[in-house]
Amino acid sequence: MSIVITGNPGTGKHTISSRLAKELGYTVLDLNQIAIKHGIFEKKDSTRDVDTKKLAKIIKKIIAKDTIIVGHLAPYVVERSQIKLAVILRKNPYKLISIYKRRNYSKLKQTENAASEILGVIAYDSIKKFGLRKSHQIDTSDITIKQTVNKVKLILKKKFKSDDMDWLGMVAKKNDFAKFFPNR
Ligand SMILES: Nc1ncnc2c1ncn2[C@@H]1O[C@H](COP(=O)(O)OP(=O)(O)O)[C@@H](O)[C@H]1O
Numbered sequence: 177m178s179i180v181i182t183g184n185p186g187t188g189k190h191t192i193s194s195r196l197a198k199e200l201g202y203t204v205l206d207l208n209q210i211a212i213k214h215g216i217f218e219k220k221d222s223t224r225d226v227d228t229k230k231l232a233k234i235i236k237k238i239i240a241k242d243t244i245i246v247g248h249l250a251p252y253v254v255e256r257s258q259i260k261l262a263v264i265l266r267k268n269p270y271k272l273i274s275i276y277k278r279r280n281y282s283k284l285k286q287t288e289n290a291a292s293e294i295l296g297v298i299a300y301d302s303i304k305k306f307g308l309r310k311s312h313q314i315d316t317s318d319i320t321i322k323q324t325v326n327k328v329k330l331i332l333k334k335k336f337k338s339d340d341m342d343w344l345g346m347v348a349k350k351n352d353f354a355k356f357f358p359n360r
């Protein structure tokens with residue numbers, strides 16, 4: 177059965193997926209790559225410029241057993257019955273901003289993705305789509321890549337459920353709402 181690795185950009189999806197695939201003998205199915213290959217990915221600045229209906233149809237056809245499906249679009253294009261579990265990678269929004277700056281994301285793309293992380297949009301959409309039982313969150317802010325991979329393995333063995341994170345509380349304490357939710 178397949179595993180979903182999702183989360184906002186910069187949370188560690190691709191790093192973890194390739195390591196995990198190697199260790200478990202799974203193949204990686206990258207949703208962005210498939211979208212590009214099929215010409216349904218518009219290279220605009222926003223995160224959702226993909227025809228998710230078309231992508232869902234394609235995914236249905238090509239999902240094999242023991243696949244790691246990776247991408248922030250997973251909750252919108254993968255069905256609950258197609259996977260055994262979904263891992264939502266999370267990261268401190270301040271650390272995400274640093275990663276986005278290094279990636280030369282536009283200001284808008286930086287704040288949009290960090291705000292989505294603070295509000296837990298992908299986590300919410302994953303739980304809604306895949307169910308609470310199949311959904312697991314890992315906070316990758318202060319752990320190594322190896323520790324993250326090990327956490328996923330513990331999840332597979334049903335020995336770990338989910339990390340807790342409170343980015344909203346963190347941003348409130350720092351009085352930083354305007355930084356992530358600017359008036360436009
Ligand atoms: N615990 C961790 N798990 C995953 N990635 C991590 C971790 N700690 C640091 N990183 C780093 O985070 C950065 C973003 O990872 P990447 O796999 O490109 O994310 P995504 O595919 O979600 O955009 C990489 O430089 C990666 O090495």
Ligand SMILES: [Mg+2]
Pocket residue numbers: 185186189190
């Ligand atoms: Mg990536």
